[in-house]
Amino acid sequence: MNIFTIPFKNLKVKFFKTAILIFVFAIGITSSVALNKVSSTVSEALEEKMNKFGANILVYPKTDEINISYGGVQLGNLSYEVKYLPETDVVEKIRNIEFNKNISAVAPKLVKAAKLEDKLVGVVGIVPQEEIKIKSYWNISGKMIERGDEVIIGSNIAKKLNKNMGDKIQLYGSNFTISGVIESTGSEEDNLIFANLHQLQNLTGETNKINFVEVSALCAGCPIEDIVNQIKVAIPDSEINAVQKLVKQRMSAVHFVEKLAAILSGVIIFIACFMLAIFMLSSVTERKKEIGILRAVGYSKSNIFIIFITEALLIGIMSGLVGYTSGYFLSFKILDILHIEAGKITFSFLESVLVVIAVGLIAIISSSLPAAKAAKITPSEALIAL
Amino acid sequence: MLSTENLNKFYYNGKIETHVLKDLTLEIDAGEFVAILGKSGSGKSTLLNILSTLMKADSGKICYNDINYFDVKEKELNKLRNEEFSVIFQFHYLIPYLTALENVLLPCSKSFTPVKKEDIEYAKECLDKVGLNGKYDRLPNQLSGGEQQRVAIARALIKKPKVIFADEPTGNLDAENSMIVANIFKQLNNEGYTILMVTHDKSMADFAERIITMKDGQIVN
Ligand SMILES: Nc1ncnc2c1ncn2[C@@H]1O[C@H](COP(=O)(O)OP(=O)(O)OP(=O)(O)O)[C@@H](O)[C@H]1O
């Protein structure tokens, strides 16, 4: 027996009351844990989904001309002089910026015109393994180009020229096999032929030249402005077009989910703390007599404070344990309902310990006022209650 | 050992002021068994509570040996309550969820370290002394009123205090149980304890060596 025997036994004997309090407090913790687990998974899933919309930074050669386009109609920069960027240099520089960890894909492109069966077609040279990262919205019937003598074609071209997977076509006097047809994307891509960048560079004599680079840099909380600036510094003679609006929207959607979860958890925990404080307060009034006995046998103010704080701490620890465990399982259930893969949620021992400690601290803080009130009761005050 | 000089105590109930102890002077020597008699409302409990440090007087002087209550800090008073004094009330006041033994050990268990083995042994000895051997693990509601009061007496002995204050310890007991308690007090006094007992009951007061009679906040004999 020591000073902790009193709070322990008191909670034990008031089992039903204690259980209800722990239950209510644990509900608060459960919903906070579940909300945060779900929100972080959802925002990751959201980010992943939004990344599928494609690249968000475009790097062009610098031009003094004014580029005139309106309503999708390209009036071009009126001099027909086309400018290029050096491929290896540009790709390397982008890959080496300070925030390169945030860059998921660097997809250089060369756009050329070609004659195909007497029709003028657009051919885009791409680096397949980079391109596939930003074109995850592509549905290719067939497969992505693997070899230099393969191409994939847009759905409109396939229809107009009546070509299909496995057919052979001739471009720039060379033979190519159609490895796949891209299902309609509703964009310009439906009218294009995609070939291996280096093959196209060789055939057209534009070695190491590209027209532009699409860069995908996106993650929740990515400093996109800084990335753009770093690319600008790395490649001074380039023009960078960050799809700012899209980026901002993506970010705010991601952050909205997280903020909402944080606010809701805050409110829930605040209410739970409030309840605990009220419970402790009524417990103090109820146990005035007990406080009187303890004071009469020589317990000090701090002894009384410790007794009440320990009770709150015990309630906090138990609520934390119950709350974390059930919140963990609840988050699976919620994600299941939302049809979101829960693969990223893992049970972390450290996290559970931290949550329990945090809840314990919260319980101590919210009951420190009632405990201080208990400590302040003088023996004579308690005697009147006797 | 215990002395007061011109002690005054007022109660304030809103605007109504009650002068309960009026310039009360008193001297109690070590080893005495003193009974305080008096009509209801004469201020007996108030005096006892002030002497046992549970209540503060408004003016005057009150000393235990050379400790002046008005001069010392709270810490010192806690020490007095824990080590030198014990109080027994009319309503035993045990903690309902602790066993008889744990209630007796209460004054020894205010630290983080567990109570010592010898304290537990002595607590059992105290319970035996008041005739409660074999009932160590009973909860208060599993004991009779007389037995509960005896647990409170055992608790008053655990720290081997110098002075035992008792406020109508038999007020709630029948004649038989009252006699048991009175005899325990007599025996404790023989063992050297100083006892200060408030009572209504003349036959209880007869167990004491000295009787102080109170009237309207003053000692009349
Ligand atoms: N908390 C209080 N507030 C106001 N007046 C009080 C308070 N406690 C006691 N009194 C008054 O002080 C006077 C003395 O009370 P006290 O309890 O000391 O009397 P007592 O001699 O112990 O009486 P009893 O034999 O009935 O226990 C009484 O008139 C009582 O009404």
Ligand SMILES: [Mg+2]
């Ligand atoms: Mg009284």
